[in-house]
Amino acid sequence: MSTPMLEIVNLHVRVEDKEILKGVNLSVPAGEVHAIMGRNGSGKSTLSYAIAGRDGYEITGGDIRLDGKSILDMEVDKRAAEGLFLAFQYPIEIPGVATMTFLKAAMNAQRKARGEDEMTIPEFMKAVQEAAKNLSIDKDMLKRALNVGFSGGEKKRAEMLQMTLLEPKMCILDETDSGLDIDALQVVSEGVNQLRAPNRSMLVITHYQRLLNHIVPDRVHVFSDGRIVESGGKELALELEAKGYANYEGAAGAV
Numbered sequence: 001m002s003t004p005m006l007e008i009v010n011l012h013v014r015v016e017d018k019e020i021l022k023g024v025n026l027s028v029p030a031g032e033v034h035a036i037m038g039r040n041g042s043g044k045s046t047l048s049y050a051i052a053g054r055d056g057y058e059i060t061g062g063d064i065r066l067d068g069k070s071i072l073d074m075e076v077d078k079r080a081a082e083g084l085f086l087a088f089q090y091p092i093e094i095p096g097v098a099t100m101t102f103l104k105a106a107m108n109a110q111r112k113a114r115g116e117d118e119m120t121i122p123e124f125m126k127a128v129q130e131a132a133k134n135l136s137i138d139k140d141m142l143k144r145a146l147n148v149g150f151s152g153g154e155k156k157r158a159e160m161l162q163m164t165l166l167e168p169k170m171c172i173l174d175e176t177d178s179g180l181d182i183d184a185l186q187v188v189s190e191g192v193n194q195l196r197a198p199n200r201s202m203l204v205i206t207h208y209q210r211l212l213n214h215i216v217p218d219r220v221h222v223f224s225d226g227r228i229v230e231s232g233g234k235e236l237a238l239e240l241e242a243k244g245y246a247n248y249e250g251a252a253g254a255v
């Protein structure tokens with residue numbers, strides 16, 4: 001079997017002396033889109049922060065591998081240079097920095113970390129204009145400061161634009177229901193669907209079944225009490241919608 005794009009092996013994570021992740025095992029093959037669903041507080045965001053390498057998330061056991069390489073000892077920017085992209089529930093606002101300028105800096109930082117030359121201005125302009133067109137982003141939005149005063153849908157558009165331009169191998173999207181209005185939902189699902197590719201994998205974290213009507217995942221995993229307690233095909237998302245998570249409560253201990 002070929003190397004999975006993302007492989008999480010028996011991952012244990014502690015936050016402020018409390019064990020939150022209790023042995024997560026997950027394998028996402030190249031080209032696949034997987035969804036993780038679970039109740040609030042089950043540890044989904046902790047998983048995405050641990051993968052991102054955020055401070056304060058102490059890995060006490062296990063491993064996280066990107067395309068066969070452990071990323072645990074890599075700094076956040078190194079993980080990005082290796083092809084990891086994380087979209088968070090609450091995007092940061094950067095007053096005074098035009099979205100366009102931010103995108104250029106992000107792309108060039110990644111190139112530098114890979115030992116590549118900076119993009120020329122015409123190359124950059126061409127890439128941005130093409131990606132913006134595909135995501136129905138108008139030029140005015142690119143001139144505004146990143147995320148400042150953006151609507152939910154605009155924030156998601158900016159995020160999908162970053163994702164497109166950085167050409168990641170592994171995308172992780174952590175979504176809450178509260179952050180996604182209909183417009184934002186459509187932007188995210190269109191962005192994800194456009195970026196599906198044989199050498200790119202995605203992990204969509206949500207407790208929102210509706211998102212998965214638009215992004216049809218290859219696999220669905222149910223998260224409960226800090227680990228994956230059930231995995232199945234896309235029909236598992238519908239089953240969860242109908243029956244809820246009650247069947248899985250306490251299941252973690254039994255596995």
Ligand SMILES: Nc1ncnc2c1ncn2[C@@H]1O[C@H](COP(=O)(O)OP(=O)(O)O)[C@@H](O)[C@H]1O
Pocket residue numbers: 015016018020038039040041042043044045046047
């Ligand atoms: N910074 C933190 N300090 C202490 N406990 C935390 C922190 N962040 C999350 N937790 C706890 O970790 C558990 C999982 O939270 P989280 O990963 O945000 O779940 P989800 O994203 O599934 O809603 C919860 O019990 C939450 O209270």
Ligand SMILES: [Mg+2]
Pocket residue numbers: 044045046
């Ligand atoms: Mg969360």
